[in-house]
Amino acid sequence: MTDEPTLSRRRLVASLGGAGLALAAGGVGGFELGRRDGDDHPASSVVPFHGEHQAGIATPAQDRLVFAAFDTAATTKGELREVLRTWTEAAERMTRGLAVGPVEGPLVAPPLDTGEALDLPAARLTVTFGLGPGLFDAGRGLGLESRRPAALHDLPPLPGELLDPARSGGDLCVQACADDPQVAFHAVRNLARLTRGATQMRWLQLGFGRTSATTSAQATPRNLQGFKDGTNNIKSDDAAAMAEHVWVGRDERQAWLRGGTYLVCRRIRMLIETWDRSSLDDQQQTIGRFKDSGAPLTGSEEHDPVDLAARGADGQPVIPADAHIRLASAAENGGVRILRRGYSYTDGIDPVTGELDAGLFFVCFQRDPERQFVALQRKLGSVDALREYIQHTSSAVFAIPPGVRRGGSVADALFS
Amino acid sequence: MNGHGTSRRVAALAGAALVAVLAAGCGSSGADKASGGQTLDVKLVDTGCSPSKLTAKAGSVTIHVTNGGTSKVSELELKNRQGIILGERENIVSGIDASFSLKLAPGTYVLSCPTGDTEDNGRLVVTGKAAASSSAVPPALLAKATAGYRAYVVAQADELLTGTKRFVAALDEGRLQEAQDLFGPVRLHYEAIEPVAESFGNLDPQIDARVNDVASPSEWTGFHRIEQILWVKKTTAGTEPYAKKLLADVTRLDKRVRTLELQPAQLANGAVELLNEVAGSKITGEEDRYSHTDLSDFQGNLTGAEKAFRLLRPALTSTGDEQLAATIATRFAAVQKGLDKYKRTTPLGFAPYSALTPADRRTFAQQVDALAEPLSTVAAKVSS
Numbered sequence: 001m002t003d004e005p006t007l008s009r010r011r012l013v014a015s016l017g018g019a020g021l022a023l024a025a026g027g028v029g030g031f032e033l034g035r036r037d038g039d040d041h042p043a044s045s046v047v048p049f050h051g052e053h054q055a056g057i058a059t060p061a062q063d064r065l066v067f068a069a070f071d072t073a074a075t076t077k078g079e080l081r082e083v084l085r086t087w088t089e090a091a092e093r094m095t096r097g098l099a100v101g102p103v104e105g106p107l108v109a110p111p112l113d114t115g116e117a118l119d120l121p122a123a124r125l126t127v128t129f130g131l132g133p134g135l136f137d138a139g140r141g142l143g144l145e146s147r148r149p150a151a152l153h154d155l156p157p158l159p160g161e162l163l164d165p166a167r168s169g170g171d172l173c174v175q176a177c178a179d180d181p182q183v184a185f186h187a188v189r190n191l192a193r194l195t196r197g198a199t200q201m202r203w204l205q206l207g208f209g210r211t212s213a214t215t216s217a218q219a220t221p222r223n224l225q226g227f228k229d230g231t232n233n234i235k236s237d238d239a240a241a242m243a244e245h246v247w248v249g250r251d252e253r254q255a256w257l258r259g260g261t262y263l264v265c266r267r268i269r270m271l272i273e274t275w276d277r278s279s280l281d282d283q284q285q286t287i288g289r290f291k292d293s294g295a296p297l298t299g300s301e302e303h304d305p306v307d308l309a310a311r312g313a314d315g316q317p318v319i320p321a322d323a324h325i326r327l328a329s330a331a332e333n334g335g336v337r338i339l340r341r342g343y344s345y346t347d348g349i350d351p352v353t354g355e356l357d358a359g360l361f362f363v364c365f366q367r368d369p370e371r372q373f374v375a376l377q378r379k380l381g382s383v384d385a386l387r388e389y390i391q392h393t394s395s396a397v398f399a400i401p402p403g404v405r406r407g408g409s410v411a412d413a414l415f416s
Numbered sequence: 417m418n419g420h421g422t423s424r425r426v427a428a429l430a431g432a433a434l435v436a437v438l439a440a441g442c443g444s445s446g447a448d449k450a451s452g453g454q455t456l457d458v459k460l461v462d463t464g465c466s467p468s469k470l471t472a473k474a475g476s477v478t479i480h481v482t483n484g485g486t487s488k489v490s491e492l493e494l495k496n497r498q499g500i501i502l503g504e505r506e507n508i509v510s511g512i513d514a515s516f517s518l519k520l521a522p523g524t525y526v527l528s529c530p531t532g533d534t535e536d537n538g539r540l541v542v543t544g545k546a547a548a549s550s551s552a553v554p555p556a557l558l559a560k561a562t563a564g565y566r567a568y569v570v571a572q573a574d575e576l577l578t579g580t581k582r583f584v585a586a587l588d589e590g591r592l593q594e595a596q597d598l599f600g601p602v603r604l605h606y607e608a609i610e611p612v613a614e615s616f617g618n619l620d621p622q623i624d625a626r627v628n629d630v631a632s633p634s635e636w637t638g639f640h641r642i643e644q645i646l647w648v649k650k651t652t653a654g655t656e657p658y659a660k661k662l663l664a665d666v667t668r669l670d671k672r673v674r675t676l677e678l679q680p681a682q683l684a685n686g687a688v689e690l691l692n693e694v695a696g697s698k699i700t701g702e703e704d705r706y707s708h709t710d711l712s713d714f715q716g717n718l719t720g721a722e723k724a725f726r727l728l729r730p731a732l733t734s735t736g737d738e739q740l741a742a743t744i745a746t747r748f749a750a751v752q753k754g755l756d757k758y759k760r761t762t763p764l765g766f767a768p769y770s771a772l773t774p775a776d777r778r779t780f781a782q783q784v785d786a787l788a789e790p791l792s793t794v795a796a797k798v799s800s
Contacts, residue, residue: 107517108681109796197747197786 045179046122049092051403052259053247054410056126057339057365058236060215062177065207065343066184067265067361068192069132069170069396070199077142080135081415083195087129087174088409090194094187097122100194114193117186125178127187129410130263130398132171147414149254151262151368152399158374160381160392167267167394170202175263175363181208203394205267207343207361214341220294220302223360224270224344225389227287228294231302232329234339245337245372246365248402256413259402261365264373267345267394270359275389286385288323296325308332322385328376338364338372359390369397453477453517456540458492458527459484460508464537465492465529474522474544480515483508493528494518494540498675501617521546553731553798558680561727561798565683566676568723569609573670576605580666584659587642590652597763599646600709603639607716608723609673610693611686616672622665626702637661640704647706681799683728684791687721691788694718699781701769711758711766718755722748725791731798740790740797747787754780 047055074080090100094117101112134140136148154169174191178184185206192201211223212230215237223229234241243249248260275283280291288306289296298307298318308326310318319326330337346358366372381387401411453476459466461484481492493504502525505514520542527538579602586595606613606624614620621629623638630636641658645651697703698714725744732741754776758767772780 106796106799108685108799110792193789196789197743200782200786 045124046096047124047126049095049127049404050406053403054126054128054260054400055095055403056128056175056177057246057261057341057400058214058242059124059126059177060218060236061210061212061341062124062126062184063179063210064177064181064184065210065361065363066176066181066188066204067207067363068174068176068188068204069202070172070174070192071202072135072171072199074198075141077144077415079198080142081409081412083172083198084129084411085409086194087127087191088404090191091127091129091187092404094190095122095125095127097125100190114186114190116189117183120180120183120186123178123180123183125176125183125187127191128173128175128177128263128400130173130175130400131411131414132169132173132396132398134169135171144414147254147256149248149252149257149399151370152397153370155264155369155374155395155397158377158381158392158395160377160384160387160390161266161395162391162393163395164393167203167205169396170398172199173263173265173396173398181206205265205345205361205394207345209344211342211344211360212340214339224272224358225275225283225287226291227283227289228302229342229360230340231289231294232306232325234337236339241337242339245367246339248367256411257399257401261367261400262369263398263400264362264364264366264369265394265396266362266377266392268360268362269357269391269393271389271391272356272358278389285320286324286389288319288325297323320385322383324380324384324386327380327384333376333379336372336375338366338376340364365400453519455480455515457482458529458538460486460489460492460529462486462488462531464489464531464534465527468527468538470527470538470540472520472540472542474520474542474546476517477520477542478515478517479503479505480513481505481508482513483510485510488531489529491530493530495526495528495536497524497526498672499526499617500615500672500675552735553680554734557731557734558798561680561683561731562678564727565724566678568727569612569673569676572605572609572720573673576602576609577666577670579605580663584663587652587655587659592646592650592652595642595652595655596646596707599639599643599707600704600712600764600766603709604712604716604719606639607693607713608690608720610717610720611689612673612676613669616669619665619669619672623662623669626705638665640706643704643706679799680728680731681795683724684795684798687724687794688788688792690717690721690724691784691791695781695784695788699777699784701772704769708768708770709764709766710769711755711772712764715755715766718748718751721791722752725794728794728798732794735797737797740793744787744790744794747783747790751780751783751787754783 047059049055072080072083074083093100099113099115099118103111103113103115103118105111133148133152133154135142136144136152138145174188176184176187178187188204192199210221212233213220214233214235216235220228220231234245236242246261248257248262250258252258278286284291284297293300294302295304296306296319298310299305306319306325306329308317308319308329308331312318326332340362341364342360342362344358345361346356348357349355350357364373381392401414404410454472455478456470456472457480458470459482466484479492479494483490487510490508491504491506492508494502496502503516503518505516508514522542522544525540525542526536527540528536529538531537579598583595583598583602586598610620610624613623621638624640625636625638626640627633627636627644637658639662642655642662645653645655645658694714694717698710698717701708701710703713704710725748729741729745758771759765760767
């Protein structure tokens with residue numbers, strides 16, 4: 001595992017017309033990140049990078065997230081393609097637990113890899129790339145306006161949001177998920193460095209704990225409100241549901257996006273102090289589940305069916321009309337579903353109020369943001385009882401190209 | 417002065433006979449292994465360095481320092497015969513060890529383990545042949561670059577000395593306005609060659625320390641000490657001892673730069689350090705916190721860095737790295753263009769730092785990062 005072929009170095013070096021991290025390629029060796037002994041870290045800690053779809057969507061949700069949005073200074077398609085090529089090669093290496101390049105080299109040059117993931121396992125790292133709507137604007141001059149997928153537009157203003165533009169939008173996104181936060185951070189940091197100048201990081205969000213189960217085998221985690229979240233999430237092992245709700249199909253006119261999806265992310269700040277002084281009854285009525293067991297108010301076990309029609313002795317619905325699980329349910333939304341893959345975050349305290357700035361960095365995948373996320377949020381943002389306790393503070397949407405073939409790079413069909 | 421101490425940058429730009437230096441981290445490092453060189457063990461003892469006489473063969477040498485149980489000595493410096501520090505390790509108290517590696521040409525070097533009474537209490541004799549250059553760059557191109565840079569450093573130091581004399585005269589004669597007007601323009605020449613000055617031990621802190629850089633207020637001297645009096649107290653009264661010392665220190669600097677022998681890698685990494693100065697203390701506005709003349713310093717750092725790059729560009733091009741060179745040149749121009757927006761016809765030549773908006777600062781920081789990253793790869797291409 002030590003002497004990985006150095007296929008990527010020349011490319012990394014030559015990338016961006018020498019604008020990237022150019023280096024004098026030193027000797028081989030010192031390339032390996034982790035898996036030093038082979039035995040310590042089972043092969044299962046590597047999630048395959050190549051495939052029909054990009055990893056990090058259907059992949060069982062890892063524990064940690066580092067999500068970064070970038071703007072690009074690229075003025076031509078070729079420059080944009082070079083950024084994506086550089087990122088693809090580096091990401092492919094890092095997901096295998098390898099460094100982007102040797103840490104040891106000429107003494108007068110900075111090390112090619114920054115080194116903080118040395119000795120750490122691959123930690124199921126996935127790196128998922130997306131393209132923002134702005135890249136396809138005619139005024140942008142990249143010549144991509146005829147390649148815009150039908151559903152790729154900035155989201156319209158939505159109820160329940162007070163967006164910080166400095167934390168919203170972006171030309172490109174990198175979602176790095178791993179079971180080790182330092183592995184995920186290392187990935188984003190090194191990608192940013194490899195294309196510095198051709199890209200600028202616009203914002204970065206750390207997620208410290210997953211809030212979704214994305215496969216049937218995963219237990220449902222709790223969010224910062226203390227409730228089990230996403231019990232009825234799409235499970236990525238349900239291929240039919242994934243095809244119906246998540247993967248862009250053959251009906252998309254832009255062939256380059258078929259097999260891809262759309263990512264919407266929202267930083268949803270929870271008004272923690274307010275929530276914490278709400279009664280248990282209020283909290284449970286707001287969500288529509290019991291806090292301890294996670295069962296719906298119409299059941300006793302987490303996975304008991306959510307009976308939206310059930311009425312109590314008083315004739316009122318057991319799951320209130322404005323309860324979160326009712327309003328978010330597929331049944332109440334004409335069958336609309338999304339794949340949620342969010343993470344709890346905290347950014348310390350609000351400097352103005354001194355209250356916790358914490359909540360959910362909501363990430364979801366779908367075939368059509370307007371028909372799925374936007375439709376759901378229009379409703380949730382105006383009637384959901386939960387809206388009293390939360391505020392959406394950032395927003396972004398990205399087209400997620402399909403998976404990468406061996407030897408290919410992300411979105412290469414867009415440039416052919 | 418960047419306030420982070422000088423050890424990491426000590427050998428960045430200056431140093432006779434110094435081919436390449438890596439200040440390795442505390443404890444063991446890969447430097448020794450990577451360079452395949454020799455390791456010399458030195459203990460700090462009450463009398464200084466032990467052993468006090470060492471020999472090595474020319475090439476890569478790692479000096480491994482441990483504390484042999486003394487509380488009197490806690491640092492080691494390796495200097496050339498001109499007294500220029502090539503590498504150093506500080507704060508080596510009992511139980512701590514540290515090492516650093518450098519490539520040494522044949523000659524006699526001074527080891528200094530200061531006890532309070534004695535300083536230069538050791539010798540290192542390096543024998544053998546200097547390693548042949550393996551660089552693909554024609555040596556003549558590199559020689560031209562280093563000679564050109566040396567001339568530039570000397571010219572800047574001369575201008576600094578001339579300006580400092582005028583500045584000190586204005587202070588002596590109580591002309592507050594004139595002294596304030598001269599402060600930025602005179603400093604610009606210092607900022608242009610700051611990494612060189614930083615290689616001369618205490619000269620940089622004596623000339624350029626900020627109040628928080630010194631252990632006690634009584635040690636604070638130099639430009640910023642005077643700046644505080646001129647802008648906060650709005651008088652020249654009380655500047656006299658500092659003015660006198662500043663002139664003496666600048667005179668020493670001007671003399672010492674004439675002994676400089678520079679390596680191409682030092683030019684390249686010195687240019688990166690100049691940009692790090694911009695990123696670390698100019699964009700934050702902490703350098704000239706009383707006078708807000710930071711943009712003039714910014715210009716000095718930028719000009720000095722670009723000068724080094726321009727001189728190295730033919731060498732870089734000769735290795736086939738035209739595209740890298742073009743990228744760096746374009747990014748230098750972008751930073752300069754941003755700075756040009758703040759040029760004014762005032763004595764300083766620039767708007768006060770406070771004219772920068774947060775958005776401007778972010779733009780500058782991004783542009784400087786975008787420039788410094790590819791620039792950081794130049795040294796390896798032009799060094800042996």
